[in-house]
Amino acid sequence: MFIKRLSGFIAIMIFCSSVVYAQLPDQIPAQHHPDVTETELEQFALVFRDIQNIDQQVQEDMLMVVLEEGIDIDRFNEYLISLEDSVVEFHASEDEIVQLNKVVEKIELVQNEALNDIDSLIIENNLTVERYQEIASAIQASPALLEELKKKFAEY
Numbered sequence: 017m018f019i020k021r022l023s024g025f026i027a028i029m030i031f032c033s034s035v036v037y038a039q040l041p042d043q044i045p046a047q048h049h050p051d052v053t054e055t056e057l058e059q060f061a062l063v064f065r066d067i068q069n070i071d072q073q074v075q076e077d078m079l080m081v082v083l084e085e086g087i088d089i090d091r092f093n094e095y096l097i098s099l100e101d102s103v104v105e106f107h108a109s110e111d112e113i114v115q116l117n118k119v120v121e122k123i124e125l126v127q128n129e130a131l132n133d134i135d136s137l138i139i140e141n142n143l144t145v146e147r148y149q150e151i152a153s154a155i156q157a158s159p160a161l162l163e164e165l166k167k168k169f170a171e172y
Contacts, residue, residue: 052154052161059141060151061168066137074130081122085115
């Protein structure tokens with residue numbers, strides 16, 4: 017039961033956070049970009065792998081924020097859904113709304129820290145954020161480039 021609730025929470029948080037850098041290459045709209053060099057593909061693969069690790073840690077950290085505040089995960093999910101969809105009604109006391117907003121603020125801080133870490137990671141691997149995103153788009157548009165990337169992942 018807890019695992020099912022945890023999975024639901026993580027799914028909601030992923031939906032709400034929409035971290036651009038952690039998107040899989042096939043989730044980024046295809047655009048025409050300059051060719052990707054072998055070195056850039058290696059850099060991308062290293063960064064992408066590390067971003068996935070950061071993303072996993074962020075999900076765990078967000079869950080801990082909710083649990084540490086003593087909020088029921090299902091209730092928090094209901095609140096998040098109501099924030100995303102104005103049609104969904106959410107009934108709560110003023111105190112509960114204050115507590116839920118406090119958790120959302122803490123989660124945003126966790127996400128912002130992760131984005132800063134990701135930006136630094138990209139730069140440390142001799143890419144720019146823009147170029148990283150261009151490479152992701154190029155991979156999405158090119159099955160051959162995607163296969164090369166999969167080979168790089170297998171090497172690590």
